[in-house]
Each structure stands twice: as C-alpha cells, then as structure tokens.
Amino acid sequence: MNSMNKIARSIVGILLIWIPFFLQAQQKSRPNIIYMMSDDHGYQAISAYGYGLNHTPNIDAIASEGMLFTRAFVTNSICGPSRAVMLTGKHSHINGFMDNHNTFNGDQQTLPKLLHDAGYQTALVGKWHLVSNPQGFDYWNIVPGQGEYYNPDFIENGVKKRVSGYVTNITTDFAINWLDHRDKGKPFFLVYQQKAPHRNWMPEEKYYHLFDSTEFPVPANYFDDYDTRTRAAREQEMEVATHMHYAYDLKLAFDLPTEKQTGLAANWQNIYNRLTPEEKKKWEAAYGPSNEKFYKDSLTGKALAIWKYQRYMKDYLRCVQSVDDNVGRLMDYLKVNGLDKNTIIIYTSDQGFFLGEHGWFDKRWMYEESFRTPLLIKWPGVTDKKSTTSTMVQNLDFAETILDMAGLPIPADMQGKSMVPVLKGTQKGNLHDGLYYHFYENLEHKVAKHIGVRTDRYKLIWFYENKEWELYDLIKDKNEMHNVYNDPAYQKVQADMKLKLKSLKEQYKDPEPVTVE
Numbered sequence: 001m002n003s004m005n006k007i008a009r010s011i012v013g014i015l016l017i018w019i020p021f022f023l024q025a026q027q028k029s030r031p032n033i034i035y036m037m038s039d040d041h042g043y044q045a046i047s048a049y050g051y052g053l054n055h056t057p058n059i060d061a062i063a064s065e066g067m068l069f070t071r072a073f074v075t076n077s078i079c080g081p082s083r084a085v086m087l088t089g090k091h092s093h094i095n096g097f098m099d100n101h102n103t104f105n106g107d108q109q110t111l112p113k114l115l116h117d118a119g120y121q122t123a124l125v126g127k128w129h130l131v132s133n134p135q136g137f138d139y140w141n142i143v144p145g146q147g148e149y150y151n152p153d154f155i156e157n158g159v160k161k162r163v164s165g166y167v168t169n170i171t172t173d174f175a176i177n178w179l180d181h182r183d184k185g186k187p188f189f190l191v192y193q194q195k196a197p198h199r200n201w202m203p204e205e206k207y208y209h210l211f212d213s214t215e216f217p218v219p220a221n222y223f224d225d226y227d228t229r230t231r232a233a234r235e236q237e238m239e240v241a242t243h244m245h246y247a248y249d250l251k252l253a254f255d256l257p258t259e260k261q262t263g264l265a266a267n268w269q270n271i272y273n274r275l276t277p278e279e280k281k282k283w284e285a286a287y288g289p290s291n292e293k294f295y296k297d298s299l300t301g302k303a304l305a306i307w308k309y310q311r312y313m314k315d316y317l318r319c320v321q322s323v324d325d326n327v328g329r330l331m332d333y334l335k336v337n338g339l340d341k342n343t344i345i346i347y348t349s350d351q352g353f354f355l356g357e358h359g360w361f362d363k364r365w366m367y368e369e370s371f372r373t374p375l376l377i378k379w380p381g382v383t384d385k386k387s388t389t390s391t392m393v394q395n396l397d398f399a400e401t402i403l404d405m406a407g408l409p410i411p412a413d414m415q416g417k418s419m420v421p422v423l424k425g426t427q428k429g430n431l432h433d434g435l436y437y438h439f440y441e442n443l444e445h446k447v448a449k450h451i452g453v454r455t456d457r458y459k460l461i462w463f464y465e466n467k468e469w470e471l472y473d474l475i476k477d478k479n480e481m482h483n484v485y486n487d488p489a490y491q492k493v494q495a496d497m498k499l500k501l502k503s504l505k506e507q508y509k510d511p512e513p514v515t516v517e
C-alpha cells in the first residue's frame with residue numbers, strides 16, 4: 001500500500017512538473033495569424049488573378065504557397081462597414097456600422113478581443129477608419145480617418161504624431177517593430193491594414209515613372225451608356241471621364257471653378273502641403289512635363305476620357321506596387337526570423353474597385369468589380385500550395401474562419417461560416433447557397449441604396465429608394481450589361497431569386513428596407 005502511494009505520488013509529481021511545459025508547447029504550436037487588408041485594392045490589380053495589368057510577385061506568392069479565392073465577396077462595399085463586418089462576423093445592421101458616417105461601438109464582441117482572451121497577443125497597424133478607438137489590441141498604431149500618403153500622422157496607442165516618409169512603408173515599419181518587440185512566448189494576431197491604394201493615389205517617389213510608357217487597355221464597357229439598367233446607373237457620380245477632380249485625382253495643376261465647390265481643391269492643397277520643399281520639387285519634375293503636354297494637346301471627348309483613364313490607372317497601380325513591396329518585406333521578416341512555417345497569411349481588400357469598368361472608379365455597387373474582393377490565404381502545412389477555389393465566400397466569414405484556425409469556438413451570434421473546410425480541401429459543394437448584400441450610403445458619388453442576392457449564376461438587385469429591380473445572368477453576361485428583369489425567359493429565375501432575397505433578409509434579420517416588393 002505504501003509503495004502504491006509512493007508510485008501515485010511520483011506520477012502526480014511528474015505530471016505537475018510537465019503540465020506547464022505541455023501547456024506552453026501547445027500555446028506555441030497555435031498558429032500566428034497576419035491579416036493583411038489593403039484599401040480599395042481591386043482583384044484586377046493582383047497579377048495572380050491574371051488580368052495582365054501589373055506584376056505583384058509578393059502578393060502572388062501567398063497564393064503560390066496557399067489558396068487563391070476567385071469568388072470572395074463583401075456584404076457592403078465601402079471602407080468602414082467592411083472593416084466592422086470583418087471584426088464582428090456580423091452584417092452592418094447588426095454591428096451598427098452601416099455607412100462611413102457611423103461610429104463603431106467598440107464595446108461589442110470582436111475577433112481581436114476573442115483571440116486576446118484566448119492568449120493571443122494582438123496588434124493593429126495602419127488604416128482603421130472606425131472613428132472610436134480600437135479595442136482588443138495590445139498595441140495599435142493607426143492613421144486618423146483616411147490617412148495621408150506623404151508624411152502622415154499616426155496615432156500610437158492614443159498619442160498622435162507626424163511621421164516622415166511614405167505611408168505604405170511606415171505602416172510596415174511599425175508592424176515589423178511590433179513583431180520584434182512582442183512577447184515571444186505567445187502566438188500573435190497582427191492586423192496589417194494599408195491605406196493604399198485608396199484615392200487620391202499618390203505614388204511613392206521611386207515609382208513616379210513606372211508605367212510611363214505603358215498604355216493600359218481601356219475596358220470594353222468604359223463608354224457604357226447604361227442601356228437596360230435602371231436609373232441608379234445613370235444617376236451616379238463616379239465616372240472617370242466626368243467626376244474626377246483635375247487636381248485632387250488627376251494631379252493637374254489647376255481645377256475648374258465648379259470643382260472648387262466640392263472641397264476637393266482645398267483637400268488637395270492640404271495634402272500637397274505635407275510634402276517637403278524637396279519632395280515638391282521631385283513631384284513637379286515627375287508630373288510637370290506630362291501635364292504641360294496635356295494642356296498643349298487640349299483634348300476633348302473620348303480622347304480626354306481616355307487620357308484621364310490612363311493617368312488614373314498609372315497612379316493607382318504605382319500605389320499598388322509599393323503595397324506589394326511591403327508585403328514582401330513582411331514575408332521576408334517572417335522567413336528570416338523562422339516564423340514563416342507557423343504563421344497564417346491572409347491578404348484581402350476591404351472591397352473591390354472599378355478600374356474603368358462601366359466608365360467608373362470607386363466601389364459601392366453590388367456589381368462584380370466592387371462586390372468581389374481579392375482573397376489569398378497561406379496556411380502552411382494545411383492548405384495545398386498553388387490551390388484555387390471558386391467556392392463563394394464573404395468577408396462575413398473571416399472572423400469565424402480565423403477563430404476556427406486558432407482552434408477556438410465560433411460564437412453562435414456570428415452570422416458567417418468558417419472557411420476552414422475550403423482551406424483544407426474537404427468542403428463539399430457550396431459554403432453559402434446565396435450571398436446577401438446591403439449598401440446604405442447614398443451620399444458621395446450618389447449611388448442609390450440597394451439590397452441584393454447573388455447565387456452561383458444569378459444576381460438580383462433591389463434599388464429600394466428608386467423601387468427598381470435589376471437581374472443578371474452571370475454566365476451569359478459576366479460584365480452585367482444586360483438587365484433581364486421582366487424578361488419572360490427569366491420569369492422563373494426572377495421569382496426564385498426574389499424568394500431567396502426575402503429568405504436571406506429574414507435569416508440575417510435585416511429590418512431595412514421594410515418591404516421587398
């Protein structure tokens with residue numbers, strides 16, 4: 001009996017010695033997660049998607065070491081709301097951040113808080129845009145509002161200061177500095193959110209001349225006349241040819257008297273004045289000669305519209321190039337520090353972006369270019385390298401997926417689904433039967449409010465202020481040029497899609513608009 005007691009005691013003793021080591025080992029084996037999100041980065045501007053506009057080797061590498069999602073979408077295609085959906089796993093009407101004029105209620109349950117409570121060290125750097133101070137992060141260092149490209153202000157854990165340099169590089173400097181000084185005994189969750197390539201597309205000096213000799217192909221529907229669409233498409237104010245500001249957007253040295261009323265002229269002046277005298281000289285040397293040529297040529301009509309498109313694309317893609325460089329810097333840091341094998345990388349944008357399709361810039365619409373968002377995920381040892389999926393997923397699924405990756409339970413009140421089976425290659429069939437969309441902000445760019453549903457093949461949109469419908473067959477009409485609502489050939493599809501829209505609206509508990517007619 002005595003010897004049995006002795007054995008039992010020594011077993012307990014051994015366990016007591018080893019349990020802390022076991023727990024620590026388990027803690028260390030939990031994956032680190034870096035969530036990289038850029039602002040307004042359309043999938044067309046990532047070379048892995050095959051559009052041939054530019055070359056982004058570092059972002060592409062995430063897909064070559066993991067999975068490329070060809071059908072990832074958002075729930076509400078605009079900055080703040082998209083960020084709030086990612087943080088909460090809930091639609092805008094539930095998380096309370098419907099448009100960019102709201103303030104995020106940071107007291108609610110969020111992904112970073114859940115990870116932090118489970119032992120993750122959490123940090124946020126770069127763009128935030130949710131007005132209230134971030135919660136759930138051990139460290140945060142964000143740009144106020146939209147942020148500035150040159151010599152931007154940053155707010156580090158509540159303290160605002162001006163930082164010299166280019167915002168895309170600075171954001172990465174802060175991320176790397178935090179990684180260097182983190183508690184290395186804990187797994188980490190880093191939210192790395194670039195301001196670029198958001199409007200007004202000011203490139204980094206080293207890229208001023210990138211694409212100088214490139215003529216980008218004008219999209220086939222750049223001169224869209226919006227025939228068959230409802231009045232929402234004709235009433236918007238986001239056409240490259242008509243609504244771009246000469247100074248703020250197009251970097252010309254003058255603006256028209258009517259444009260001054262928009263406030264963008266003053267905005268441009270403030271932004272430009274952040275440049276040092278030396279930087280201003282370099283800027284003028286870069287843009288001056290082509291601006292002189294523009295004034296001399298006195299372009300009109302289609303030629304002027306195409307000139308604006310070329311300038312827009314060049315500046316936008318130059319900004320993307322710096323984003324790609326910095327993704328590379330962060331990936332290199334992980335490799336050098338032996339973190340690349342146990343760190344999940346997610347690259348996405350807060351929504352897609354029009355690069356001239358339908359004649360537009362900006363986002364907001366449920367049309368594919370802004371509704372769809374890039375998504376590339378590297379999960380070492382789990383997701384097959386060079387894999388591609390066309391499974392429809394939504395940013396509503398991101399919080400759930402990240403919790404699942406970390407081995408944590410998904411709260412029942414989150415509204416999306418874990419994409420882990422897709423990433424493991426075990427998903428059978430669709431993750432979602434249909435995707436629900438709601439855009440609320442009919443202000444800047446005058447895009448009418450709408451709700452809608454997208455299935456594998458069809459898309460139904462209800463512009464509820466205008467009381468008008470649009471229906472698209474995405475197999476026959478991938479560019480959404482032919483609204484087939486009320487086309488007798490689509491009567492059954494139309495009825496089915498309306499039922500689906502009503503049922504999703506109910507499922508997600510969206511009270512607005514009150515009626516779907």
Ligand SMILES: [Ca+2]
Pocket residue numbers: 039040078079350351
């Ligand atoms: Ca955005």
